Amino acid sequence: MLPIKHCFSLPADTVYLDGNSLGPLPVHAQENLSRVLQQEWGQHLIQGWNLDGWMEQPARLGNTLAPIIGAEPNTVMLGDTLSIKVFQALSAALGLRPERRVILSDSGNFPTDLYMAEGLIHGLQQDYELKVVEPDAIEAAIDDSIAVVMLTHVDYCTGRMHDMDRITQATHQAGAVSLWDLAHSAGAVDIDVSQCRCEFAVGCTYKYLNAGPGAPAFIYARPDIADKIEPILSGWLGHDKPFAFERKYRAGESVERFRVGTPPVLQMAVLESALALWQGLSMAEVRKRSIELSELFIEGVESRCPMLDLASPRDAQQRGSQVSFAFEHGYAAMQALIANNVIGDFRQPNLMRFGFTPLYLDEKDIERAVDILSDVMTNRLWNKPEFQKVKAVT
Amino acid sequence: MLPIKHCFSLPADTVYLDGNSLGPLPVHAQENLSRVLQQEWGQHLIQGWNLDGWMEQPARLGNTLAPIIGAEPNTVMLGDTLSIKVFQALSAALGLRPERRVILSDSGNFPTDLYMAEGLIHGLQQDYELKVVEPDAIEAAIDDSIAVVMLTHVDYCTGRMHDMDRITQATHQAGAVSLWDLAHSAGAVDIDVSQCRCEFAVGCTYKYLNAGPGAPAFIYARPDIADKIEPILSGWLGHDKPFAFERKYRAGESVERFRVGTPPVLQMAVLESALALWQGLSMAEVRKRSIELSELFIEGVESRCPMLDLASPRDAQQRGSQVSFAFEHGYAAMQALIANNVIGDFRQPNLMRFGFTPLYLDEKDIERAVDILSDVMTNRLWNKPEFQKVKAVT
Numbered sequence: 155m156l157p158i159k160h161c162f163s164l165p166a167d168t169v170y171l172d173g174n175s176l177g178p179l180p181v182h183a184q185e186n187l188s189r190v191l192q193q194e195w196g197q198h199l200i201q202g203w204n205l206d207g208w209m210e211q212p213a214r215l216g217n218t219l220a221p222i223i224g225a226e227p228n229t230v231m232l233g234d235t236l237s238i239k240v241f242q243a244l245s246a247a248l249g250l251r252p253e254r255r256v257i258l259s260d261s262g263n264f265p266t267d268l269y270m271a272e273g274l275i276h277g278l279q280q281d282y283e284l285k286v287v288e289p290d291a292i293e294a295a296i297d298d299s300i301a302v303v304m305l306t307h308v309d310y311c312t313g314r315m316h317d318m319d320r321i322t323q324a325t326h327q328a329g330a331v332s333l334w335d336l337a338h339s340a341g342a343v344d345i346d347v348s349q350c351r352c353e354f355a356v357g358c359t360y361k362y363l364n365a366g367p368g369a370p371a372f373i374y375a376r377p378d379i380a381d382k383i384e385p386i387l388s389g390w391l392g393h394d395k396p397f398a399f400e401r402k403y404r405a406g407e408s409v410e411r412f413r414v415g416t417p418p419v420l421q422m423a424v425l426e427s428a429l430a431l432w433q434g435l436s437m438a439e440v441r442k443r444s445i446e447l448s449e450l451f452i453e454g455v456e457s458r459c460p461m462l463d464l465a466s467p468r469d470a471q472q473r474g475s476q477v478s479f480a481f482e483h484g485y486a487a488m489q490a491l492i493a494n495n496v497i498g499d500f501r502q503p504n505l506m507r508f509g510f511t512p513l514y515l516d517e518k519d520i521e522r523a524v525d526i527l528s529d530v531m532t533n534r535l536w537n538k539p540e541f542q543k544v545k546a547v548t
Numbered sequence: 549m550l551p552i553k554h555c556f557s558l559p560a561d562t563v564y565l566d567g568n569s570l571g572p573l574p575v576h577a578q579e580n581l582s583r584v585l586q587q588e589w590g591q592h593l594i595q596g597w598n599l600d601g602w603m604e605q606p607a608r609l610g611n612t613l614a615p616i617i618g619a620e621p622n623t624v625m626l627g628d629t630l631s632i633k634v635f636q637a638l639s640a641a642l643g644l645r646p647e648r649r650v651i652l653s654d655s656g657n658f659p660t661d662l663y664m665a666e667g668l669i670h671g672l673q674q675d676y677e678l679k680v681v682e683p684d685a686i687e688a689a690i691d692d693s694i695a696v697v698m699l700t701h702v703d704y705c706t707g708r709m710h711d712m713d714r715i716t717q718a719t720h721q722a723g724a725v726s727l728w729d730l731a732h733s734a735g736a737v738d739i740d741v742s743q744c745r746c747e748f749a750v751g752c753t754y755k756y757l758n759a760g761p762g763a764p765a766f767i768y769a770r771p772d773i774a775d776k777i778e779p780i781l782s783g784w785l786g787h788d789k790p791f792a793f794e795r796k797y798r799a800g801e802s803v804e805r806f807r808v809g810t811p812p813v814l815q816m817a818v819l820e821s822a823l824a825l826w827q828g829l830s831m832a833e834v835r836k837r838s839i840e841l842s843e844l845f846i847e848g849v850e851s852r853c854p855m856l857d858l859a860s861p862r863d864a865q866q867r868g869s870q871v872s873f874a875f876e877h878g879y880a881a882m883q884a885l886i887a888n889n890v891i892g893d894f895r896q897p898n899l900m901r902f903g904f905t906p907l908y909l910d911e912k913d914i915e916r917a918v919d920i921l922s923d924v925m926t927n928r929l930w931n932k933p934e935f936q937k938v939k940a941v942t
Contacts, residue, residue: 163590172594179590184582187814191581195760196557196573199891200566208761235809237783238632245671261795266784266809269797273782277639278672286795360810366589367602368812388667389631390660399896401655401680403663415629415660416754418762420581421812497593502793 156443159514161431162364169523171498174338174476174509177364183427190423208419213410215422216372218429222363222437223336223355224346225374231412232425236337236358236371238387240270240304242412243354243373246383247302247331248274248282250353254301254330255282262289262309267335271304289314293324300330307345308338308474311501313466315474318345322352337361340372342444342475342511344437353379362475362511363432365425373412380408389414431513443512444475447520451508452477454524459531465505476509486536493541494530496523550837553908555825556758563917565892568732568870568903571758577821584817596813605816606807610766612823616757616831617730617749618740619768625806626819630731630752630765632781634664634698636806637748637767640777641696641725642668642676644747648695648724649676656683656703661729665698683708687718694724701739702732702868705895707860709868712739716746731755734766736838736869736905738831747773756869756905757826759819767806774802783808825907837906838869841914845902846871848918853925859899870903880930887935888924890917 163179164170170178194206203209216230223230233239244257257271268286275282287295289309296303303325308315318334325332332352339345341362347355355374359365375383385405390396391413394404405411449470455462462479481487481504488500498508508523530536557573558564564572588600597603610624617624627633638651651665662680669676681689683703690697697719702709712728719726726746733739735756741749749768753759769777779799784790785807788798799805843864849856856873875881875898882894892902902917924930 163586165591165593170593176589176594176596178593179585184585187581187585188578191573191578191760192557195570197559199559199564199572200570200893201886201891202570202761234628234632235783237785237809238628238781241781264784265787265790265793265795268795269782269784269787272797273780276778276782277780279674358810366585366814367596368810368814368816370812371809384670386667386671387632387635388663388670389629390658390663391631393659393663399659401659401662403666415631415765416752416762418764418812418815420760420762420818421814422762424814492595497595499594 156435156439156512157514157516158431162514164514168495168497169519170514171496171508171510171523173364173511174342174361174507175499176360176367177362177428177511178514179366180364180427180431182430183366183424186427187420187423190420208417211419211422212370212413212417215425215429216409219372222432223340223374224348226348226377229377229380229409230372230374231409232370232372232422233413233417234371236356237266237270238414239356239371239373240267240335241274242385242387243333243356244271244302244304245274245386247333247354249384250331250379250382251301254299256300257282257284257302257304258292258295258300259284259286259304260289260292261286262314263304263306264310264335264337267304267306289316293321296324296328296330298328300328302331302333304333306335306337308342310338311505311507312478313473313476315343315472318352319350322350326351338474338476344441347374351376359425359428363428365428366421369421369425370418373409375409375412377408380411383411385411387414391415440512444510445470447510447512447515447517448473448475448477450517450520451510451524454520455479455527458524458528461531462506475511476507478505478507480504481506483536486541487530489541490530490535490538491527494526496526550829550833550906551908551910552825556908558908562889562891563913564908565890565902565904565917567758567905568736568755568901569893570754570761571756571822571905572908573760574758574821574825576824577760577818580821581814581817584814602811602813605813606764606811607804609816609819609823610803613766616826617734617768618742620742620771623771623774623803624766624768625803626764626766626816627807627811628765630750631660631664632808633750633765633767634661634729635668636779636781637727637750638665638696638698639668639780641727641748643778644725644773644776645695648693650694651676651678651696651698652686652689652694653678653680653698654683654686655680656708657698657700658704658729658731661698661700683710687715690718690722690724692722694722696725696727698727700729700731702736704732705899705901706872707867707870709737709866712746713744716744720745732868732870738835741768745770753819753822757822759822760815763815763819764812767803769803769806771802777805779805781808785809834906838904839864841904841906841909841911842867842869842871844911844914845904845918848914849873849921852918852922855925856900869905870901872899872901874898875900877930880935881924883935884924884929884932885921888920890920
């Protein structure tokens with residue numbers, strides 16, 4: 155039953171609407187991390203790799219995460235950062251369509267996905283092309299020149315959500331490979347990569363999955379194609395027998411080949427605590443509550459703050475778990491809101507962004523957030539000089 | 549003054565001779581990590597990126613690490629794993645010599661370095677070649693066909709150490725680029741990348757630098773060439789203005805461009821505690837003590853365990869901070885030794901490996917280790933069935 159607010163360590167009197175950027179601290183993380191630090195690393199030292207299962211942890215946690223995105227067992231691997239996982243999946247996808255030369259994406263993709271594609275193309279030194287169209291032009295742009303369609307499912311600015319099943323079908327009809335970035339989807343909306351039949355999915359665990367700043371990323375590869383991949387990032391822990399120290403690389407079985415270097419054991423410990431909270435939760439229920447809370451927020455803001463314009467799709471079925479409003483003085487208004495303990499964030503040029511994470515939010519939080527936002531807007535609190543100074547926020 | 553044993557949390561009655569694989573827990577790490585967890589993440593949430601300097605930490609800790617390897621300020625960046633950093637440096641090195649096609653390395657290199665080179669070459673789909681020679685044949689193999697000479701400074705099996713200055717000079721005389729893997733050197737021997745003039749150096753922080761399992765890796769780029777690199781792993785945090793969310797990648801200044809994705813803030817917190825221990829230590833003093841302890845160990849073992857054959861160079865100037873002995877039943881003998889609280893490790897086919905880390909070892913530890921090893925050998929303790937069962941150890 156939601157919410158499970160008591161499982162998170164949240165500051166007093168704060169309504170946290172930024173779990174789409176960084177989820178809050180799970181209460182049990184400290185205890186688990188201290189145990190790993192003191193008992194495992196401190197006492198077992200090098201033997202921790204065997205005694206405490208550090209080496210198998212990225213695959214084991216992959217299996218814990220799998221149901222949240224509808225993945226089969228042994229198809230998800232944790233590690234590295236999302237940018238690296240994009241690079242792995244994208245290079246693998248190109249390898250599956252060696253005769254094609256176009257990567258198709260859209261302008262709603264998060265910049266690092268496009269940057270990693272640019273870097274890969276630069277590295278390949280061949281006539282590859284990154285074609286970037288507007289989000290609503292994606293389906294029309296899918297043709298048999300396309301090697302891979304690489305999209306972020308939920309837009310980081312507006313929360314606009316692609317139809318994953320339909321676009322993947324169109325991708326496959328054109329003979330192309332489908333790669334989804336689930337950064338703003340995993341733990342936010344009910345997705346089913348297995349049913350969707352996309353070849354690759356990647357995502358991060360520090361947003362809706364609450365695994366902390368810099369938590370490891372994940373990669374999913376459809377089981378029937380995983381063994382066909384010849385990894386470019388062919389690190390030793392993706393080798394079939396890492397501790398045989400063979401001279402030549404031989405890719406490990408299935409998704410094991412997406413491991414690269416030594417896993418971040420301490421971040422993994424926190425991830426383990428964070429994923430444990432999803433045991434027994436239904437993604438359908440999480441999604442239902444997220445829509446209820448988002449709709450309540452939109453209704454409240456639109457009725458009480460007429461100077462804010464909804465920048466997200468009005469239809470909840472076309473939104474992820476975040477809502478953005480456009481406002482000329484959005485940056486300063488968000489600072490004023492934060493100073494009053496309602497935490498969202500700001501995205502250029504004028505978007506006030508709010509994430510709805512039903513694990514620790516309920517109707518009272520939403521009502522309070524609307525009250526305070528209404529106060530900020532009605533009393534023009536953004537005009538105060540202390541809220542004008544621009545700082546970068548991730 | 550060495551040792552600073554009180555700064556580490558070591559199990560009672562244990563002589564830890566495996567800091568070359570995983571360094572022990574710094575005492576202050578727990579306190580620092582708990583503060584980051586509870587005060588920073590727990591209380592500041594998303595604002596931690598600004599309020600607590602998370603975003604600048606990889607560069608700031610790069611500057612803390614720099615003196616340990618003789619690097620100038622603003623030339624070292626933390627992040628990712630060593631395998632990824634090898635890939636970054638190697639692809640950058642090839643980019644500096646676009647007309648050359650050969651990567652030269654040796655059979656003493658750690659497998660992941662060779663694997664990453666294989667993967668890169670596979671990805672480039674061009675006529676690149678990885679040429680691997682025996683360690684003592686490296687200098688003769690450097691000619692003007694070579695784009696980059698990629699070597700691990702200290703051999704992970706035997707501790708054999710290359711002459712970094714001489715090989716780098718030969719590399720430059722042939723017009724090639726020099727890339728050093730300092731995994732077994734940083735914090736172990738006194739090196740000076742600035743004086744050596746190598747273009748790139750990479751390394752890890754979980755061995756002699758004691759930053760914990762899966763701690764971030766580092767990359768050094770010589771300041772006069774850093775700005776010439778067009779990164780293949782062009783992640784958003786290496787962008788000149790990550791939070792402008794521009795459509796096109798523009799590499800950040802100097803070594804900033806070797807950042808990729810979101811940094812592992814919790815692992816960084818432990819790294820910070822670990823690097824703090826080096827304040828005031830002289831690498832010349834660390835190296836001197838490491839040689840004294842290693843020589844004492846070799847002398848003791850050779851006089852009391854005649855069935856063990858020294859597999860490391862006898863000349864301390866040609867060794868890093870580890871010593872290996874060959875023994876037919878080396879695996880079982882190492883298990884017996886570990887069961888008696890002297891912790892080293894085993895490497896195929898027959899090497900018993902011991903690391904000497906003067907930060908927490910003194911003469912008494914060495915004498916005790918020799919006593920117990922002598923007991924294991926003299927009384928053939930390796931014959932016990934419980935020591936025969938093979939387990940992989942990293």
